[in-house]
Amino acid sequence: MSHRITTISREFGSGGRTVGKLAARQLGLPCYDRELIGRIARESGFAADYVRNTEEDAPGFLASALSSRAFGPTNEDQLWEAQRRVILELAEQGPCVIVGRCADYILRDKADCLTAFIHASPAFRAERIVKVYGQREQTPEQRLREKDKRRAAYHRFYTDMKWGRADNYHISMDSGVLGIERCARLLAGLY
Amino acid sequence: MSHRITTISREFGSGGRTVGKLAARQLGLPCYDRELIGRIARESGFAADYVRNTEEDAPGFLASALSSRAFGPTNEDQLWEAQRRVILELAEQGPCVIVGRCADYILRDKADCLTAFIHASPAFRAERIVKVYGQREQTPEQRLREKDKRRAAYHRFYTDMKWGRADNYHISMDSGVLGIERCARLLAGLY
Numbered sequence: 611m612s613h614r615i616t617t618i619s620r621e622f623g624s625g626g627r628t629v630g631k632l633a634a635r636q637l638g639l640p641c642y643d644r645e646l647i648g649r650i651a652r653e654s655g656f657a658a659d660y661v662r663n664t665e666e667d668a669p670g671f672l673a674s675a676l677s678s679r680a681f682g683p684t685n686e687d688q689l690w691e692a693q694r695r696v697i698l699e700l701a702e703q704g705p706c707v708i709v710g711r712c713a714d715y716i717l718r719d720k721a722d723c724l725t726a727f728i729h730a731s732p733a734f735r736a737e738r739i740v741k742v743y744g745q746r747e748q749t750p751e752q753r754l755r756e757k758d759k760r761r762a763a764y765h766r767f768y769t770d771m772k773w774g775r776a777d778n779y780h781i782s783m784d785s786g787v788l789g790i791e792r793c794a795r796l797l798a799g800l801y
Numbered sequence: 802m803s804h805r806i807t808t809i810s811r812e813f814g815s816g817g818r819t820v821g822k823l824a825a826r827q828l829g830l831p832c833y834d835r836e837l838i839g840r841i842a843r844e845s846g847f848a849a850d851y852v853r854n855t856e857e858d859a860p861g862f863l864a865s866a867l868s869s870r871a872f873g874p875t876n877e878d879q880l881w882e883a884q885r886r887v888i889l890e891l892a893e894q895g896p897c898v899i900v901g902r903c904a905d906y907i908l909r910d911k912a913d914c915l916t917a918f919i920h921a922s923p924a925f926r927a928e929r930i931v932k933v934y935g936q937r938e939q940t941p942e943q944r945l946r947e948k949d950k951r952r953a954a955y956h957r958f959y960t961d962m963k964w965g966r967a968d969n970y971h972i973s974m975d976s977g978v979l980g981i982e983r984c985a986r987l988l989a990g991l992y
Binding site (some may be wrong): 727731774776787792 | 812915918920922965966967968970971972973974975978979983987991
């Protein structure tokens with residue numbers, strides 16, 4: 611594999627997904643984000659909703675991931691394996707942008723990757739999630755705190771990397787300060 | 802104060818100082834790095850060598866910084882205060898680039914700053930410190946480990962920020978992967 615892949619990890623609400631889409635459009639490359647879910651569902655046999663909820667909402671993720679593996683791999687382990695296969699396959703197919711799903715870690719020794727992290731202040735993200743996803747029962751701050759915690763735990767568990775450290779990535783950008791469009795332009799310029 | 806200041810924090814050996822100099826040259830701005838030492842020395846009354854060694858080598862920093870303040874401020878506290886005054890004054894004078902010395906933290910609510918962090922892999926930095934600073938008795942890996950630990954402790958103590966976290970900065974770049982010159986160009990482009 612010698613294709614150039616751009617991977618984007620992002621804090622919930624930072625607009626990292628939009629950064630990926632805009633950068634991919636500028637580069638004329640496919641961007642895999644929600645598309646990944648269907649592929650992973652087909653590969654694993656799990657329902658798309660179930661796949662969508664891991665990494666993102668999965669209230670049961672931690673309990674299940676940390677439970678005993680004495681009786682074989684957990685659902686999450688099977689899902690991780692399917693995710694790994696799908697991402698490796700996409701990287702084989704050609705240059706692309708992949709958002710989330712630990713693609714940076716999965717491709718770390720397998721493909722020529724540029725790895726990016728998009729983050730923003732809690733205030734910026736709180737305002738943005740209400741705009742993008744609407745109001746929920748929980749306050750935006752509670753939703754952020756919970757998602758941040760889950761994402762950090764998920765990453766830590768499967769990749770052994772400390773979520774949010776700059777040295778995990780080639781470039782990290784604050785989308786709240788720099789702007790989502792400027793982050794995308796910078797990223798496309800690095801390709 | 803409404804000047805645009807670029808602050809650069811950097812891992813030892815990452816070339817962050819060179820990034821700052823190159824970016825400042827492209828922007829036609831002054832870059833304060835070693836120049837800071839003389840100013841802080843004059844402001845504090847401490848010898849320039851002593852000032853140089855804090856944040857960087859100071860073997861006694863932790864012991865002294867963590868020692869009792871019951872008898873008044875420690876040398877390090879006085880140095881920190883002088884450093885704060887010098888950096889605030891520079892920010893008043895006009896746009897510039899400031900490397901190191903917690904300028905991002907000192908100016909956080911005082912000036913319009915772009916805050917950058919330059920990091921690189923231990924392998925890249927180990928090779929570079931031998932090239933730039935020459936061989937020492939310790940291996941380059943030992944020197945890096947020690948400096949990294951001291952810098953993290955210093956930051957943690959004076960700024961309460963966790964060293965190396967992406968969300969401390971507007972942009973973080975891996976100079977080993979992106980290249981020192983490209984980091985400088987990106988930074989100048991963001992001004």
